[in-house]
Amino acid sequence: MQLDHFVNSLGRDLKARYGERVKKLTIHGNFTCPNRDGTLGKGGCTFCNVASFADETQAQQSVATQLALKSAEIKVKTAKYLAYFQAYTSTYGELMQLDSLYQQALAYRGIVGLCVGTRPDCVSDQVLALLASYQQQGKEVWLELGLQTSNDKTLKRINRGHGWHEYQVICEKARALGIKVCTHLIIGLPGEGMVDYQRTIEQVVDLGVDGLKLHPLHIVTGSTMAKSYQAGRLTAISLEQYVEAAVMMIRHTPKDVVFHRVSATARKPTLIAPDWCEDRWLGMIAVAKALSEYGAQGSALAPKWHYLAA
Numbered sequence: 001m002q003l004d005h006f007v008n009s010l011g012r013d014l015k016a017r018y019g020e021r022v023k024k025l026t027i028h029g030n031f032t033c034p035n036r037d038g039t040l041g042k043g044g045c046t047f048c049n050v051a052s053f054a055d056e057t058q059a060q061q062s063v064a065t066q067l068a069l070k071s072a073e074i075k076v077k078t079a080k081y082l083a084y085f086q087a088y089t090s091t092y093g094e095l096m097q098l099d100s101l102y103q104q105a106l107a108y109r110g111i112v113g114l115c116v117g118t119r120p121d122c123v124s125d126q127v128l129a130l131l132a133s134y135q136q137q138g139k140e141v142w143l144e145l146g147l148q149t150s151n152d153k154t155l156k157r158i159n160r161g162h163g164w165h166e167y168q169v170i171c172e173k174a175r176a177l178g179i180k181v182c183t184h185l186i187i188g189l190p191g192e193g194m195v196d197y198q199r200t201i202e203q204v205v206d207l208g209v210d211g212l213k214l215h216p217l218h219i220v221t222g223s224t225m226a227k228s229y230q231a232g233r234l235t236a237i238s239l240e241q242y243v244e245a246a247v248m249m250i251r252h253t254p255k256d257v258v259f260h261r262v263s264a265t266a267r268k269p270t271l272i273a274p275d276w277c278e279d280r281w282l283g284m285i286a287v288a289k290a291l292s293e294y295g296a297q298g299s300a301l302a303p304k305w306h307y308l309a310a
Contacts, residue, residue, distance in 0.1 A: 006291035049222035113140025182211030188237030236273035251300035
């Protein structure tokens, strides 16, 4: 069952605009995070252990070497790519350093643009201007903002280090410059349920967003949440719960918003729970099946937010 039949996916969007497949190549820019280096705090968000996902040896390689290796791994070959600065906070550095890294990526053959993953509180006006300058040169630019939830109480509980306000400010500034914003949201954070997910998608959509990434909460080795889970104080989200929430959020998202992801996976032993997240296709197939039954992206925009009235 094709997810593209029910969701405006990034792959479909890029193929329509570029006339062929455009693949993301992940880059480790050797960044850190203000919530890990002591600027805001230490230990990071309670769900986070980026080192368990990122290949730290990759950070020692040049941008060109990383892109060459990543492009060689792709089974379905293409001539066009997006360079994705994914690990840690990829705007957290000196402007000249950022420009150098981004320019190295843009200079590699076949790169048509950048995806830059970061936090809402680590995007200065100077960084926005830099990203806008690449876009003015005809490059594809996506600013990927890790929000996770619009609930400030939850953000504080997970030690995020910022609130909804910081996201709102940067989102408005970026979109005023014409920079595309992709917002990351996590389903399954402690204490959250359907009302929270619906409020989050309502606020994000109403503010204006160009893309979305949905992730099930992964409980991974080395994270604070891993200790809570192993002590029995935290329950992992089931596939059924995830599908219900993801489908509701997708159906309440306008059709022109591009979904960069509707699920995510991790491998054991990095992944502690939930077990279903180890299967790359399980979540996507389940979401597609539910959307085929209940309605595709944008099909529930009116009447709005029935969970809020419950």
